[in-house]
Amino acid sequence: MELKDLDLNLLVVFLQLLRDRRVTTAAEALDLSQPGVSSALNRLRKLLGDDLFYRTGGGMQPTPYAEELAEPIGEALALIQQTVNQRSTFDPLASSRRFVIAMTDVGEIYFVPSLMRAISKVAPGVTISTVRNNRVTLKEDMEDGKVDLAIGLLPDLKTDFYQRRLFRQGYCCLFRVGHPFDGVPFGVEEFAAAEHVVVVSAGTGHGKADDLIERSAIRRNVRLRVPHFVALPYILEETDLVATVPERIALRLASSFPLRYVPHPLSLPEIQINLFWHAKYHREAGNQWLRTLICETFSE
Structure with a gap:
């Protein structure tokens, strides 16, 4: 087969099918009709002399030949797109992107x-x-x-x-102005004696720090768990709860709310x-x- 006989758009459809394994999903991603994707696949099958995909209960599965083609075709198309984009310009003053x-x-x-x-x-x-x-x-x-x-x-x-x-950045403990621990040394004993609010953030740097605290010898008295940081300053300014937060967030929140922050008494690694x-x-x-x-x- 000569390259002049190949429509590169067929390879784009091929890679999308490899990723999605379903004609309907691939059609939506490419902004094409389902028959259009099926037609492109049939054309590519004839050009390459291979079925490329076969239907299973789990979707379209690639043939061994399709799997061999996946990496080199992906790299080739990425290089083409990168080369084309390299010549583009961006004017921030005029852009509405x-x-x-x-x-x-x-x-x-x-x-x-x-x-x-x-x-x-x-x-x-x-x-x-x-x-x-x-x-x-x-x-x-x-x-x-x-x-x-x-x-x-x-x-x-x-x-x-x-x-x-x-x-x-490292971590700090954040609490309200006028908290019983405000203005006194805040060490491990104070941390253990405090009532805590914990922001549950699995899979993030903050989540890893929280896991380290849980595995430490210090047992926190956790009174509240919340799934995000947005409500945290409002909770802290109205309660005697203490929160473990990244130091730059502590600085930002303390500049906008009546809050204090102190270095964290536990040895937590920087993120x-x-x-x-x-x-x-x-x-x-x-x-x-x-x-x-x-x-x-x-x-x-």
Whole structure:
């Protein structure tokens, strides 16, 4: 077969079917009709002389030949897209592009206000949407361009991803002004005697720190568990509860609410907050611009 006989769009359909394993799902992702995807698959089968996929109860399963083709075709199409994007330009003053950034709710509290101030000065038409960085489809969404960047402690984003460190931070204990522990040394005994509110955040850097506390010899008196940080300052200012939080969040919340923070009495490791992006968009001009802006705004 000669390359001139091959429509590259057929390979795009092939890779989407490999990812989704269902014609209907692949059609939705590609914005095509289901018959259109089936027709493309039939054309590719004739060109390559292989069934490529066979139907099972679990969806479309690739043949051994399709599995052999998957990696080299994926790399080839990624290189083509990267080469085309490399020549594109991005004018922040004129752009009305919407960028999607994956981060936790605690990331929204720390990053979003300063980021939006910075964007409003240099790119008044650009908009930002945030999504959670612990979503199970994050890798695929970033590869597909549905999510532009991710911020946090994300050890699963390794292969095919670039990353840059923004900063490292430790942990503090946060409580209200006028708390019984306000103004007195806050050590391990005080930590053990306090009543605590815990933000349940599995799979994040904060979740790992909380696991270390649970495995330590110190037993916390946990009176409240909440699934996010948004309500935390309102809870703390009205109660005698104590919260373990990253130090930059403690600083941000204490500047807006009547709260105090002190160094954490337990030896918790610092966490590193990184900026991540998919290799496919490493040279894409808009992605480069936003990465640069975030690094200039937040990097140590």
